[in-house]
Structures are given as structure tokens and as C-alpha cells.
Amino acid sequence: MMxxxxxxxxxxxxxxxxxxLIAGIYENIKAKTEFRKGSPILQPYYDLAKNLRKEAxxxxxxxxxxxxxxxxVLSIMILLAFLIPVQPGYTIFAPLADFLGGAMLFTLAxxxxxxxxxxxxxxxxxxxxxxxxxxxxxxEPTLIVVFFAVAIETGxxxxxxxxxxxxxxxxxxxxxxxxLASLAFLMFFMFETGKLPVEGGGLSELGMIEEGKxxxxxxxxxxxxxxxxxxxxxxxxxxxxxxxxxxxxxxPGFLGSIIDIPIMLVKWLVLILLIIILEQxxxxxxxxxIVDFLSLSFILSFLSVTLFVVGGFS
Numbered sequence: 001m002m003x004x005x006x007x008x009x010x011x012x013x014x015x016x017x018x019x020x021l022i023a024g025i026y027e028n029i030k031a032k033t034e035f036r037k038g039s040p041i042l043q044p045y046y047d048l049a050k051n052l053r054k055e056a057x058x059x060x061x062x063x064x065x066x067x068x069x070x071x072x073v074l075s076i077m078i079l080l081a082f083l084i085p086v087q088p089g090y091t092i093f094a095p096l097a098d099f100l101g102g103a104m105l106f107t108l109a110x111x112x113x114x115x116x117x118x119x120x121x122x123x124x125x126x127x128x129x130x131x132x133x134x135x136x137x138x139x140e141p142t143l144i145v146v147f148f149a150v151a152i153e154t155g156x157x158x159x160x161x162x163x164x165x166x167x168x169x170x171x172x173x174x175x176x177x178x179x180l181a182s183l184a185f186l187m188f189f190m191f192e193t194g195k196l197p198v199e200g201g202g203l204s205e206l207g208m209i210e211e212g213k214x215x216x217x218x219x220x221x222x223x224x225x226x227x228x229x230x231x232x233x234x235x236x237x238x239x240x241x242x243x244x245x246x247x248x249x250x251x252p253g254f255l256g257s258i259i260d261i262p263i264m265l266v267k268w269l270v271l272i273l274l275i276i277i278l279e280q281x282x283x284x285x286x287x288x289x290i291v292d293f294l295s296l297s298f299i300l301s302f303l304s305v306t307l308f309v310v311g312g313f314s
Contacts, residue, residue: 019234056219069116070224099147128212
């Protein structure tokens with residue numbers, strides 16, 4: 001029991017402490033590929049600390065959901081930190097974890113952020129929330145179907161057991177089911193974490209998707225939202241690494257849980273390079289073309305399940 005508690009603490013603290021570092025490394029390396037100096041890799045820590053020190057000013061027209069949504073979203077991400085297999089050892093909530101429940105929690109966090117934007121009574125944030133709803137109609141089903149494909153492939157819906165099965169049975173990676181599910185999840189990851197190059201960014205009309213939803217937040221509430229986004233990126237990326245493409249290398253046990261932290265950093269460096277290469281290779285797309293991109297990811301996820309049913313797994 002003590003080992004489970006220790007590994008749970010190490011995993012959750014590792015996610016909370018190192019997720020901003022991953023975000024900083026990504027931004028720094030991306031800047032270097034664009035021949036810019038870039039911000040320091042510790043810049044996300046400075047930004048989060050600055051927001052945390054500021055007072056949260058909320059409009060009197062804002063409702064209860066707008067006021068409480070940032071903290072609720074961060075709470076969901078911390079709960080997911082206990083469920084996502086970032087290391088091979090089981091966490092306290094690992095026996096209760098399953099892919100469908102994790103997908104539902106990610107969806108709940110997205111719904112709360114959308115409702116929080118609408119509840120502000122601002123046309124500006126409501127516009128961004130409306131666009132986010134359109135994309136979520138394809139994003140969330142893709143995540144659920146991808147998780148379902150991995151679950152039926154390994155015969156379990158527990159991500160920790162799935163990680164162990166994939167580590168022990170490397171032949172699963174060469175099945176069409178797993179390949180298509182991995183491609184679908186990669187496309188989902190690029191969109192959900194803002195890595196998909198869209199024409200017209202910043203605060204222009206075409207760029208008001210995620211940034212627009214949080215435009216009215218400030219101070220501690222902005223800290224909650226920004227930190228939630230950083231943790232979400234780390235969780236989804238770690239899930240992609242440890243379940244879909246490279247589950248090997250992690251060490252179990254007391255000492256192993258400590259060693260897993262630098263191992264995950266190395267894995268993340270590889271993933272960051274992959275994402276930057278894809279991001280620099282893909283031409284910027286118009287906002288209405290995002291639906292086509294997400295539709296393709298959903299088709300790939302659905303096809304992965306179909307191939308399993310008709311025998312493509314073998």
C-alpha cells in the first residue's frame with residue numbers, strides 16, 4: 001500500500017511540476033526552428049506565477065458557472081493525473097480507471113470551459129464558445145472511439161493494464177487497428193493542444209477559438225485555465241507516448257518511479273520534435289477546413305474499430 005501511495009504522489013507531482021517545463025521546451029524549440037530566439041524554457045512558470053499573484057476581476061454580469069469553471073476544470077485535470085498511465089506502477093485510483101471514464105472527464109472539462117465562456121454574457125466569448133462546440137462535435141467522439149479501439153485490441157478498458165499488455169506484446173503495434181487508432185489520436189492531439197496551424201492566429205477573428213473562450217478571465221482564474229491547458233497537454237501527450245507509440249522504458253517500483261521522470265522527459269523531447277516537424281510541414285489551413293481535418297481523424301478511428309471487427313487485427 002505504501003508503494004502505491006508513493007508512486008501516486010510521484011506521478012501526480014511529476015505531472016504538476018514538469019508539465020509547464022514541457023510547454024516551455026516546446027515553445028523554445030519551435031522558435032529555434034523558425035530562426036527566432038524564443039522565450040526561456042521556464043517562461044510558463046513565470047507566466048503562471050504572475051497570473052496567480054494577480055487579483056481575479058470578474059464582471060458583475062457573469063454567472064456562477066463562469067466564476068467556478070476555471071477551478072473545476074483544473075480539479076478535473078488533477079483527477080485525470082491519477083488515471084493516466086505516466087509510469088507503470090499503479091496509482092491509488094488505477095483500479096477505477098478506464099478509457100471511457102477518462103474520455104468523459106476530458107469532455108466534461110471541455111463542456112465546463114464552454115459553459116463558462118457563455119455564462120459571461122459577452123458576445124465575444126460566446127462566439128468563440130460556439131465555434132468550439134462545432135469542433136467538439138467531432139473531437140470528443142474521436143477520442144471515445146480511439147479509446148474503444150485500444151480497449152478491444154487489448155481486451156481491457158483499464159489504461160494501466162493496456163500499457164502492460166502493449167509492453168509485453170509488441171506485435172500489437174503492427175496491427176492495422178493500432179496504427180489507425182494512433183494516427184487518429186495524433187490528429188486529435190494536434191488540434192486539442194493548439195498545434196494545428198490555422199491561418200490567422202492571435203486575436204484576429206479566425207484565431208478566436210480557444211483564446212476567445214478565456215478572454216474575459218484574469219488573475220487567479222486565468223492561472224487555473226492556463227495551468228489546466230498545460231496539464232491537459234502533458235496528459236494527452238503522455239497517453240499518446242505510453243499507450244499508442246512507445247510504452248517501453250518505464251521502470252516500476254520505488255526507485256523506478258523516480259527514474260521514470262527523466263525517462264518521460266526524453267520521450268517528450270522526441271514527441272516535441274515530431275510535433276514541430278508535422279506543424280512546420282503542414283500548410284496553414286482555413287478555419288472552415290478544420291472540420292475536414294477532424295472528420296478525417298474520426299474516420300480513421302472508426303475504421304480502426306471496423307477493421308478489428310472484420311479481422312484486420314490479425
